[in-house]
Amino acid sequence: MTLPDIELIGVPFDGYGRLGNQARAPGALRSAGIGRVFGTRRVVADADVELPPPDPARGAQTTLLNEPALVAMTTALAQRVGAALAAGVFPVVFGGDCSALLGIVAGLRRRSPEIGLVFVDGHEDTMPLDVSEDGEAANTEIGLLLGLTGRTLKGPLRESVSVLPADRLVVLGPRDAAWRAQFNVGTLANCGVWVAPLAGLAADPVGTAHQAVAALAAASSHWWLHIDLDVLDPVEFPAQGLPDVPDEPGGLRWEQLTDLAGVVLSSGRCIGLSLVIYDPDQDPGASGARRIVAFLGEAMGRIPPR
Numbered sequence: 001m002t003l004p005d006i007e008l009i010g011v012p013f014d015g016y017g018r019l020g021n022q023a024r025a026p027g028a029l030r031s032a033g034i035g036r037v038f039g040t041r042r043v044v045a046d047a048d049v050e051l052p053p054p055d056p057a058r059g060a061q062t063t064l065l066n067e068p069a070l071v072a073m074t075t076a077l078a079q080r081v082g083a084a085l086a087a088g089v090f091p092v093v094f095g096g097d098c099s100a101l102l103g104i105v106a107g108l109r110r111r112s113p114e115i116g117l118v119f120v121d122g123h124e125d126t127m128p129l130d131v132s133e134d135g136e137a138a139n140t141e142i143g144l145l146l147g148l149t150g151r152t153l154k155g156p157l158r159e160s161v162s163v164l165p166a167d168r169l170v171v172l173g174p175r176d177a178a179w180r181a182q183f184n185v186g187t188l189a190n191c192g193v194w195v196a197p198l199a200g201l202a203a204d205p206v207g208t209a210h211q212a213v214a215a216l217a218a219a220s221s222h223w224w225l226h227i228d229l230d231v232l233d234p235v236e237f238p239a240q241g242l243p244d245v246p247d248e249p250g251g252l253r254w255e256q257l258t259d260l261a262g263v264v265l266s267s268g269r270c271i272g273l274s275l276v277i278y279d280p281d282q283d284p285g286a287s288g289a290r291r292i293v294a295f296l297g298e299a300m301g302r303i304p305p306r
Contacts, residue, residue: 003041003305004090008034009080010048011096011276013073015136017056017066021243021279025095028280032289034094037297044089049076058135061155065135070099071156077103082110085271090303092296093274098125098228099137100274102160105145108224108272109163115271116168116220118212118264121228122198122251123176124188129153131183138277142169148191166192167219170212172260173201173231175250198231198250205256209263222269225261229277229292232257237291239283254295261299268304 010026026048035043051069059067077093081104084091093100098121108115119125119142126143129150143149146169147162171188175198180186189195194215201208216223230240233251241247252260264270278292 003039004088004303005042005044006038007044007080007084007089007091008046009077009084009091009093010046011073011077011093011100012048013051013066013069013096013100014054015065015097015099015138016134017054017069019054021281022096022277023054024280025278028283028286028289029094029278029292032286032293034293034296037293038300039297041090041300045084048095049073049080051076062137062153062157063129063132063135064137064140066137070102070137073100074103074106074157074160078106078110081107081272085111091272092300093272093276095276095278097136097138097276098226099141100276101141101145101226102137102157104224104226104272104274105164106160111271112222114168114220116170116216116223117164118216118223118225118270119169119171120173120226120231120257120260121171122173122230122232122248123228124171124174124180124195126180126185126188127183128185131185142171142188146188146191146193165219168216170194170196170216172196172208172212173198173252175248179248198252201260202252202256205252205260206263209260213264213267213269217269222271223264224272224274225264225270226274227257227261227276229275237288239279239288240277241279243279243282254291258295258298261295262302265299266302266304270303273300
């Protein structure tokens, strides 16, 4: 029995097209020691995806911000994730935001169209493109992957629409019902997706995670774990969201997130992990970066040999 090798894939992408903020996350997490938390597992590669300079304007093909970098990130992640899985390596994608899933899911489909997604997030991320307030891709990616929006997309991202069946997705931790109601956007639970809102998840992270992977196992033999750190209470993790904009209250504690991730990873069926939404500009002492790294080391320690 051996432990899987690791490939670290940094994503220096900011969804608003800013020069810093989330685009600085890979460098900050490397400085905090992310490459040294995997114990006896070998890190066989560690490099950022290459992206063009940021563009804060909305793109002509997608209406989304930072379109050139978004398209380049999607293409690069599809290639890197697909190649890592084909080589039997466990990819760890870090930095950027939830729009990274557009490329990750494309890479998963190159390996097998039946791979599922465990989506841990404070939001359901199904904002229709035509009512998006700010054009941030990270509010829309689950809606795009499911085909709930994006039918008028042009360009390469059109290939990311309607590629994830509802029964191959489980969603844990959303607390955005009031925000979605402002735009008349319903819940994924009405679309055939297994959803555990924050209240139930926080009451029993371990039991809820077991229920989630059991539900996913009906359609998928393996799955990817995606964690948006805004599922955490901002009191626990302040370096989320936008500077000078109040974060949505509530959320998980670090210990609860660790227990949840431990269940998914210890299942023996998790083939990769993404960890997004960290803004070093809101973490001047780097305490948030060190806490992320500590969480990752503890969670990854739950992966069984194969």
